[in-house]
Amino acid sequence: MDVVSGAYTVTTSSGSRYLIDLDRSELSRMPRVAENVDPGFWEADDLRRDGETLQLLSIDELTVGRPAVFWLGDVADYPGYAGTRRTTTDVVDISQVAKLDVAELELALSGAASHGGED
Structure with missing residues (x-):
């Protein structure tokens, strides 16, 4: 992904x-x-802090057809750690989100998280 601004799902x-x-x-x-x-492939597992907004330090890989690799910060509950690496399964879609939609998506994500992510 060669962009430096905006919001995406x-x-x-x-x-x-x-x-x-x-x-x-x-x-x-x-x-x-x-x-x-x-x-x-098996069903997605729950990961620590799902549904929470995390600090994104960097994106090492984000390409459709390949696993994404993110570096996340704000791991204050583990003193001495600067960040953690998260690798996904293969990316199947990257879509830009209008800024007005970001708040709605965050609300939907936080609501689903409080219900255990179940549909």
Whole structure:
């Protein structure tokens, strides 16, 4: 991904969806919100801090057809750690989101997180 601004949803083959806001350097993840498009793959697992807005330090890889690799910060609950690496299943879609839609997506992500991510 060769852009440096804007907001995007990223959907992976396991059915997880990420909201990435490059202007605010933030990322949120919600598992099992999209159809699992890889029948040979298991269902997305819950990860620590799903549905929370996390500090996005960098994106090492974000290309349709390949796993995304993100570096996340704000891991204050682990003293001494500067960040953590998150690698996804293959990315199946990257869509730009209008700024007006970002607040709605964040609300939807936080609501789904409080219900355990279940549909």
